[in-house]
Amino acid sequence: MNKHVVALIPLDAYDQPRVDEAVRQGLALLGGVEQFVRPEEKVLLKPNLLARALPQKAITTHPAVFSAVCRALREAGCRHLSYGDSPGSPTTTPDKAADTAGIAEAAERYQVEKADFASGSVVPFPGGHTARSFYLCNGVQEADALINICKMKTHALERITGAVKNLYGCVTGVNKATGHAAFPNSEVFADMLVDLNRCIAPRLHIMDGVIAMEGNGPTSGTPTPMNVLLFSADPVALDAIFAHLIHLDPAEVPTCTYGQLRGLGVMDAERIAVRTPEGELTVAQAREKYGRKDFDVYRGTLQKGLLFKVMPLLPFLQHRPKVDLKKCVACGVCQEACPVEEKAVRSGNGKKAKYDYSKCIRCYCCQEMCPVKAIEVYRHPLTKLLSGK
Ligand code: SF4
Ligand code: SF4
Incomplete structure (x- = not known):
């Protein structure tokens, strides 16, 4: 079996x-960066610049990792390099995010x-299963080729954000919010992300997991050491290894399950080989040696099965964004970020955030964009009990 x-x-x-x-070692273990790009090609580097944040917040790709990739590409003779990302927040420009993150x-x-x-x-994508076109940044x-330099973080909607999810920053500004409204749950959103990955087809994925983010990610979580850099041509395998390292079954990560289902890559442990400077490891050996059981990520298993299907009928059981009014500074960012036309959260002009859950599609854009970490995902204690987590 080809692994x-x-x-x-x-x-x-x-x-x-x-x-x-x-970075040199990681690329060498995959056969060298020359396997992925040619010197004459226009190569686009896509770091994670989700928000305007300093590197130590672990929200964005660390500039040292970005620099090392630039250096490796220059050493390989690549002449035409560019970079960019479209931040999630409607109040942040790509330039501001890149400046603050140290990437610029x-x-x-x-x-x-x-x-x-x-x-x-x-850009039309007739081969898409869920999305047949994307509004892509110029x-x-x-670019002829894209190298995805993602960050290892938790994510309220998709549990984790790594290689597959990072490509969403290729969609222009406000169109990202439109996408959340059009693909309104974790499963269909993941399937759309897989289509997006198939449409753009990055050549290589590199994950910055030296300092990762756990807990209330992808912006309001806690920086935590995972002490690894990961490299792969397969974004699903890369995300699956991230999941394994934090002792999370990739089958619980929608971007992994749909990624494998649609042929974007593989998540099954027996089909992935982990190469390290000390030699090749099985996934189980890698988890044992480099993993962390105590990593704070949502581990409930209620996303699938009967209870998941009946949950829409039982609103009190549904996960939902919840604001800590003591922390809320009434900035209005959550209202602006909410993709629902009638706005499921209202705030700003001196008013603290107030939800109308009957309109909320649980996309968690508000939680992602709140600049003061005032929003968390509330999970009913009964759902925790039923999922055994
Ligand atoms: S919850 Fe956060 S984003 Fe919303 S108004 Fe309060 S501080 Fe701003
Ligand atoms: S209130 Fe928050 S979670 Fe609900 S739809 Fe709006 S942005 Fe999404």
Whole structure:
């Protein structure tokens, strides 16, 4: 059986020379960066720039990892490099996010051009299962090849965000919110993300998991060391290894299940080989050596099965965003981020956040965008009891 390869490099700090060496090692374990891009191609680097945040918040790809990838590509003779991402928040521009995250400075050092992530157009994708077109940033459309440099984090809707989810930043600004309304639950949203990955077809995925984010991710969680960099041509295998390292079954991660179902990649442990500087490991060996059982991620199993189907009929049991009014500063960002036309949350102009759950589609854009971590996902104690978690 041909196994899908994920390279795992242990790394416990963002010390630039060590990160450079780790990225070199990771790429070498996959056969070298030349396997993925040619010197004459226009290569787009896609870090995670979800919000305007300092690197130590672990919301965005660390600039040391981004720098190391730029360096490796320059050493391989790549002449046309660009970078970009479209942040989630309607109040943040790509430039502001890149400046604060330290990515803009790193890009300047390696003369990596800023790609256009502020505007875009519709790109048809007739082969999509769930989405037949995407509103893609011009910078994505102008590139020959994309390298995805994602961040290892938890996610309220999809449990984790890694390689597959990071591509959503290729969709232009406000169209991301429209997508949440059009694909309004974790399953259908994951299927759309898989279509997006098949449409863009990145050549390579690199995950920054040196300092990951646990808990209330992807913006309001807690930075925590996972001490790894992961590399793969298969985004599903990469995310599956992330799941295994945190002792979460990839079958509970919709982007993994739909990714495998649609042929984007594989999540089954027996079909993945983990290459490390000390040799090849099985997934179980990698989890044992580099994993963390105590990583804070939602582990309930109620997303599927009978109870999941009847939950819409039992509103009191449904997970929902919940605001801590003591923390809320009435900024209005959650209202702006809410993709529901009639707005399921109202705030701003001196008014703290107030929900109308009858309109809420549980996309958690509000939780993702709140700048002061005032919103969490509430899970009814009964659902926790029934899921045994
Ligand atoms: S909940 Fe957060 S985003 Fe919403 S108004 Fe309050 S502080 Fe702003
Ligand atoms: S209130 Fe929050 S979770 Fe509900 S639809 Fe609006 S953004 Fe999504």
